[in-house]
Amino acid sequence: MPTRRYDDSPGLGSLYARTVKATLRKAEYTPDVDGLTLELPQAAVDQDHLAAYREVTGFSAGPTLPVTYPHVLAFPLHLDLMSDPSFPYKPMGIVHLSNTITQLRPIPLHAELAITVHSGPERPHPKGTVFDVLSEVRVFNEVVWTDSTTLLSRSVGDETAQADVLPDPELQPEAWWELRGNLGRRYAAASGDRNPIHLFKLTAQAFGFPRQIAHGMWTKAAALASLQRAVGLPDAYTVRVDFRKPVLLPSRVQFGYRATGNAIDFALYDDKHELTHLVGQLEPR
Template sequence: MPTRRYDDSPGLGSLYARTVKATLRKAEYEPDADGLTLELPEVVIDQDHLASYREVTGFAAGPALPVTYPHVLAFPLHLDLMSDPSFPYKPMGIVHLSNTITQYRPIPLHADLAITVHSGPERAHPKGTVFDVLSEVRVFGELVWTDSTTLLSRSAGDASAHASLLKDPALDAVAWWDLRGNLGRRYAGVSGDRNPIHLFKLSAQAFGFPRQIAHGMWAKAAALASIERAVGLPDAFEVRVDFRKPVLLPSRVQFGYSPGGSDFALYDEKHELTHLVGKLTER
């Protein structure tokens, strides 16, 4: 398995340019389960950046990193992986289906992190091909956090393939969130994810959306921040979310969770459309 190591996080500007180029290229390669691994062996937390992330997602200040924050640190490596010439799928147009994070223990604010990213083997899906981008975070060699981002590359698909989905929980709303039209731009500023579908109405319409949509990982972070404020989060847990329907911006949404926060979901204002469902399991 080839490995590319960085002394610093790769620049997002050049990565986005490469992403566009990768989307326009011809597919001249076969998927490889033993593909490229990317390493960022020493990441020092920028406390100002962390504060900005907390502000836009709703996480309160504390002695440990928000559970979703390492995903932001790994994102440049995700983009680097998917825009590399060896990557078997065109990166633009890929659909984010779900995300699973496992926190083995809280990560201290001032810890130096080592991050690795690679892709998992492909599998059939009714709407194309599914694969995972897998991230790991270590502190002094100890595995403390993992992330599996499940993505769909659309194609003819396999109608007989099984799509693994979380069950929809029956939840009442405990909070109503009024989401402003600039939320996608605010989250893009801290996450680095400047996909045009999140930024402006016109740029989103170019990709078939009526107006800009919220980032899925913002929705996951905001949900967990809300649960943390209300009932707390365990030190060690796994949390998966499935992204069902895009959250258009601006909009008003309902958020609900079960006692203890093990099941949660995000709905539209009328509680008729499900945007996100989540499952939290203590380890």
């Protein structure tokens, strides 16, 4: 398995240009079956960038990183992986189905992080092919955080395949969030994820949405920030979310949660409690 190592995080401008080029390549392209691993051995946290991320997601200040923040640091490597000629799928149009993060211990603010990203094996799905982009963070050569981002490449699916989904909990709303139309642009500035479906009504309509939609990873981060304020978060835990219906911007949404033993179920609904936008489950380790 080939490995590409960086001294600094790759620039997003050139990566987005390469992503467009990768999406336009011919359908009969044959990928490199060996896969690719990307490494960023020394990643320092920019405190101003972290502050901006906390402001848009709702995480409070503290001595450790928000659990979703390393995903932002790994995102340029995700984009690099998916726009590389060895990657077998066209990156634009890929659907983000779910995300699972395991924090083995809190990460100090000023820790130097070593980040590794690679893709996992593909598997059939009723609507195409599913695969995972896997990220790992080490501090002093100790694994402290892992992330599995599950993505769907649409194609002729396998109707007999079983989709892996979380059960839908019936939760009462605990909070209502008023989401402004510029939320996607604010989160894009903090995360680097400038997918046009999140930015403006016109750019979202070009991809079939009536108007711009919130980032899935913003909804996960905002949900966990809300749980942190309401009930606190353990030092070590695994938290998975499934992304269901997109959150159109602007909009008003309901957030609910319920503790079941040590675990917490949570969900995000539309204002009428008719559509489920996100379903999540947190389990201490």
